Amino acid sequence: MTPLEVARAALRHYPVDPAATLTLLNVSENATFAVDDPAGRRTVLRVHRTGYHTLEAIEAELAWLNALRTEAGIRTPQVLPSVYGRRVVTVPAGPPEEPRRVVMFEHLPGTEPPDTDLPRAFGTLGRITARMHEHALRWRRPPRFTRFAWDYDAAFGPAARWGRWQDGPGIGPAEIKILGRLDATLRHRLAVFGKGRDRYGLIHADLRLANLLVDDSDTFVIDFDDCGFGWFLYDLGSALSFLEHDPRAPELIAAWVDGYRAVRPMPGADEAEISTFVLMRRLLLVAWIGSHGDTDLALSTGAEFTAGTCALAESYLSKF
Template sequence: MTPLAVAQAALRHYPVDPSATLTMLNISENATYAVDDPVARRRTVLRVHRTGYHSLESIESELAWLDALRTDAGVRTPQVLPSVYGKRVVSIADGAAEPRRVVLFEHLPGTEPPDDDLERAFGVLGGLTARMHEHALRWRRPPRFTRFAWDYDGALGADARWGRWQDGMGVGPAERRLLGRLDATLRHRLEAFGTGPDRYGLIHADLRLANLLVDDSGTFVIDFDDCGLGWFLYDLGAALSFIEDDPRVPALIAAWVDGYRSERPLSAAEEAEIPTFVLMRRLLLVAWIGSHADTDLARGMGEQFTAGTCTLAERYLSDCLL
């Protein structure tokens, strides 16, 4: 079944009028649809999970953290809307060995922060990120909580979740040699940085401005589909996704760090390692583009993204030798 067919079948499990319409909002790892119910005069958001990306227990674990952040830490997250049978995750059989999982969320107000004041937005983002990290450190996870890890192996190594960077667009022999040096350096520095509880734990893992919604009442955080265990500073690397070579990046990092420190300590040693996490995320995105070549975003980035990554890699490796 197509994602749309799965979504249409899933609506029968929710208190939604049969006349409700589905409008595609986004397709990446999952397919996300706006559901407009003309009878209830309400919009909701339906997420159709990709087969094989998350288990039922993993999705339920994500939703548990959403609830806890909202109730314990005051971080505004979308509420999950249960089916008519009280289920938060609906399973739709589509002929495959594993059913498709579907979740219905409330529709939140607001829009992505505007580009005309990025430094201020990154400051807000840094503060929100610190509050989420602090909550993750204190939160007692429920039984059977399970999420994957964005450690070296899960990101770039033997269990690379988004595929191998070596299979990225435009990765030829010269690029493979340079990015191989980057990979080895990242692995060494991550091992040296360590996974102490003050710097490694439960993270959003895609905490970009695109996953914030801002309106007059405040800021919401959405799209926790990639949340898992990882380095806290990886959330900053993710915040800079696709703009790592923008000349404003040093100012954006400074604003993020200031916002973060307003909520949680960040040592000088941790701050010094920020470039490692920016390049880790960038190399991971080379892999993502290669494994998602059928998406509009990947096609738009293409080989130029790999070339830009090589430029950033040369600069980072030179700095590491100083």
């Protein structure tokens, strides 16, 4: 079944008019649709890809969403249950396909922060991220809470979650050499940095401006599909995704750190390692583009992104 067919089949589980219109909003790990009821109500339906999350992991994500909204005042989308009260709906796809998981969310107002004042937006992002980290540190997770990790092994090990960076676009012998050095350096520096409680915990893992919605004085955080256990600084690396090469990157990092420190301390030793997490995320994106070649984002980047990654890697490695 195509994602659209799954979405259409899922609608019968929700209090939605069968004539509701489905409009594809985004395809990344999942397919996300706007659901427009003839009565004028809009909701958002997420069709999960197979093999990425278990039912338990999806339920864990939704539990953190709810806890952030009710306990930390972070504006997250509310999950809309099915007519049977389930937060996650399973749609049989028929053999040999696996069943598909579907979640419906409220539709939130607002738009991505404009790029006319990126430092200000990054300051806001830093403050929100720090509030989420503070909540994660003190939150008593429900029983059987399970999410995957974003440590070195999960990112670049034998079973790398987004595939091998070696299979990214434009990878040849020269790229293998420089990015191989980057990989080895990341492995060493992450091991030395360690997974102390004040550095490693539950993170959003894709907390960039594209996943903020601003509506007047309200700011909403969306798309927790990649949330899991990782270094808190990885959220900064994620925030800088696709902007790592921008001449404004140092200014944006500084604004994020200032915003973060307004809420939660960041020791100097942690700040000194920021570039490691920026390059970790960048190398992960090379792997993601290689394994998601049919997405609009991958098609719009390609080998040029890998070349830019090699340049960033050369600059980073020159410091050691």
